[in-house]
Amino acid sequence: MDTKAYIESGILELYVAGRLSETENEEIYGLLQKHPELLQEVLEIEAAVIKLTASVSPHAIDFESFSGRLNTSETKVIDLKPKKPNWMSYTGWAASVLLAGGLLWTLNRNAELQSDLEVANTDAIALEQQIESIRDNLSDANSVLAVMRDNNVTKIPLGGQGDFAETYANVYWDKDNNRVLLDADGLPEAPEGKVYQVWSLTLNPLTPTSLGTIDDFNTDDNKIFAITNTNESEAFGITLEPAGGSESPTMEQLYTLGVVSATP
Numbered sequence: 001m002d003t004k005a006y007i008e009s010g011i012l013e014l015y016v017a018g019r020l021s022e023t024e025n026e027e028i029y030g031l032l033q034k035h036p037e038l039l040q041e042v043l044e045i046e047a048a049v050i051k052l053t054a055s056v057s058p059h060a061i062d063f064e065s066f067s068g069r070l071n072t073s074e075t076k077v078i079d080l081k082p083k084k085p086n087w088m089s090y091t092g093w094a095a096s097v098l099l100a101g102g103l104l105w106t107l108n109r110n111a112e113l114q115s116d117l118e119v120a121n122t123d124a125i126a127l128e129q130q131i132e133s134i135r136d137n138l139s140d141a142n143s144v145l146a147v148m149r150d151n152n153v154t155k156i157p158l159g160g161q162g163d164f165a166e167t168y169a170n171v172y173w174d175k176d177n178n179r180v181l182l183d184a185d186g187l188p189e190a191p192e193g194k195v196y197q198v199w200s201l202t203l204n205p206l207t208p209t210s211l212g213t214i215d216d217f218n219t220d221d222n223k224i225f226a227i228t229n230t231n232e233s234e235a236f237g238i239t240l241e242p243a244g245g246s247e248s249p250t251m252e253q254l255y256t257l258g259v260v261s262a263t264p
Helices: 003-008 011-017 022-034 036-052 063-068 087-149
Strands: 154-160 168-174 179-183 194-203 206-214 224-228 235-242 254-259
Touching: 003 011, 003 036, 011 022, 011 036, 022 036, 154 235, 168 254, 206 224
Parallel strands: none
Antiparallel strands: 154 168, 154 254, 168 179, 179 224, 194 206, 194 235, 235 254
16 A cells, blocks of 8 residues: 555545545444554644644742832931821821832733733634645545545556666546646656646547646645646656646657547
8 A cells, every 4th residue: 555645635624524424434443453554644743733723821929029129218217205006197107008019010910911912813814824724625625535535537647668667656537527637746856947738639640738847746745736637648657857848748858658548
């Protein structure tokens, strides 16, 4: 089993998201028992989801720093004659200190709350963007899986050619919608200044028709590309061409080739 291709297909994300049928869940559960790398991938996906939903913790209040601001130096008073303590004066002084301390704590606390609110708003926006990205990825994965599993879609394996015998690719041709899904994971990165070009072929006589170049091949993680194809294709091929593509395929740089079978 090609576990790398299975991981990159996106089906494990659907498994974690609970978007699969009971039969599919049981099938994947069985694979997780047999392939530790698949189980590790599921654990990493779950950990990423948990991290996204983590709450924002408020900052602690530094009461030690606050209480230090209320310390006052002791003042010695020499009485010239006995007299009753002026409790009203002491009470007023203490109330002033407490009021000043309370205002200081309130201002500091308000500043902290404002900072926490700004951080929470920023984190909430980032979280929404990450969740939206995950939804988009799951939607794309669902679309790809739907095409690959459709009985009316023709799968054409493209085998390596000549000096590039180790390369491979797969074409999923949806004739009803004039669309091709190209799984090019078996191709190496294109050298600088070069691009892969996809060809639709008729065989008698041999006539190539360009389906376009894959300009973002090196930067695309999944290596799955949607291509429009309105031709009555009898075969598909992929060549390496100069940036911008070529009018006709460079046969010395033919990496993969596959013939369309008579039935899907």
